[in-house]
Amino acid sequence: NIYLIAKYSLRAVDCTAKRNMAVLTLCFIFLLHIYISVSESFAYDPSTDKEPLLSCGSRLVRSMQTSRIVGGSQVRVGEIPWMVSIQKKKGKKRIYFCGGSVLTERWIVTAAHCLVDYNLKTLIVMAGEQNVNFNEGFEQLRNVRKVVKHPFYTVEGSLNDIALLELEHPLRMGYKYRVGSICLPDQGQSFTGSCTVAGWGQTAEEENQNHGDLNAVSVPIVKDPSCNDLLPQQSQQYFICAGYPQGGKDSCQGDSGGPLFCPDPMNNAIMTLAGVVSWGVGCARPNLPGIYTRVSKYSDWIKEVIPNYSPYYKNSAPRRTTYLTLMTISISFVLVLSRNMH
Incomplete structure (x- = not known):
């Protein structure tokens, strides 16, 4: 009864x-x-501490080992859970134009050059997305409350090419939502070895449109003269180069603002944001690596902008x-x- x-x-x-x-x-x-x-x-409820915490940089599904970005492979929702698409509303349509990365449930990092000319009323962020042309059930759309470009960003030379977006409402994060955050590097931290770049951009230089599916590719950090030759000496501290001498694998048009992330030296399962896709000469050309904003130069600035920054977030699994x-x-x-x- x-x-x-x-x-x-x-x-x-x-x-x-x-x-x-x-x-x-x-x-x-x-x-x-x-x-x-x-x-x-x-x-x-983000205001409670009853949920178990997840670390930034954790993949929320098992990584696929198959091996398109140029020369890369398609990834699944949750494999790069910090990846977001930045779009603008035009009537009933949404137009993708840049990538970004989740730092906290309310803050996104991207490239400042993506936001040289923007309308805050039409700017949106989409998390939990695998294909920018179709909804697959995990997408979370958020309006943007505020844009914070680095105060010393310059269009000429793309120096300090980094910006933060504050969302109007927090993202729901964790295994259930396939959305997580990427770890910030320590101020001044350097990276070596193989890292990963992801985005919805062109998969070939000669293409005229972005790719619908999220793609990723592994590229090595470049520290030889082929990188320095592309950069004036006074600007080398602001950038990281990544790519193969023979070319073939690279970020491309439409990938701007997206992440270049590397394994943590103490834990290969945790990913750290080494760079933000900034610019390059063509795509995947020999001896012309991609150029990325060096995030470790701006870690302190980011933490000043984001109140109570934490590398951990609540999991709703x-x-x-x-x-x-x-x-x-x-x-x-x-x-x-x-x-x-x-």
């Missing part, structure tokens, strides 16, 4: 009463009410199991009751 409170008195309702559709319906509504109430009690369990119990209960009526 289920006891219902009605007009300050308790009365029992026999949910197994045969041939009583009204009672069965009442029981179902009551169970559904319990399900909704419990589900809402587990709703994501356990609630998905709770939802499914509650719904399964409710449906099973009703099916049993229905059979008892016949």
Whole structure:
């Protein structure tokens, strides 16, 4: 029996009463009410600390090892969970134009040159996205509250080519949502070896349109003269070069603002934001590596802009199991009751 409170008195309702559709319906509504109430009690609340924490730089699905960006491979939702697309609204359409990376539930980092000419009212960020042309169920659209370009950004030379976007509403993050944050490097930290660049840009220099699917490719950090030859000596401190001497793999047009991320030297499973796609000469040409804003030069500035920055975020994964369990119990209960009526 289920006891219902009605007009300050308790009365029992026999949910197994045969041939009583009204009672069965009442029981179902009551169970559904319990399900909704419990589900809402587990709703994501950034103001509480009850959820387990995840570290920045953690992939939320197992990385695919197959081996298009130029010369790269397609990735799945959650494989690069900090990746966001920056778009502008035009009527009922959304137009992708740059990439970005999640730093916290409210802050995105991208390239300043993406925002030389923008309208805050039409600027949006899309997280949890794999294809910019189709919705697949994990997308979270957020309007932008504020744009903070580096105060010393210069269009000429692209010096200090970095900007932050504050979202109007926080992102929902964790395994369930396939959205997470990327780790910031320490101020002045340097990187070596193989790193990864991702984006929705062109997959070949001669293409005239961006690619719909998110792609990624591994590229080595370049520290030889082929990088220095591209940069005036006074600007080398602002940039990182990455690419192969023979070319063939690189970021390209449309990838601007996206991440170049490298494994943490102490934990290869954790990824750190080494660079932001800035510029290059063509795409994937021999001896012409891609040029990335050196994020470690701006880590202190970023932490000054973002209040209470933390490399950890709340994970909402356990609630998905709770939802499914509650719904399964409710449906099973009703099916049993229905059979008892016949």
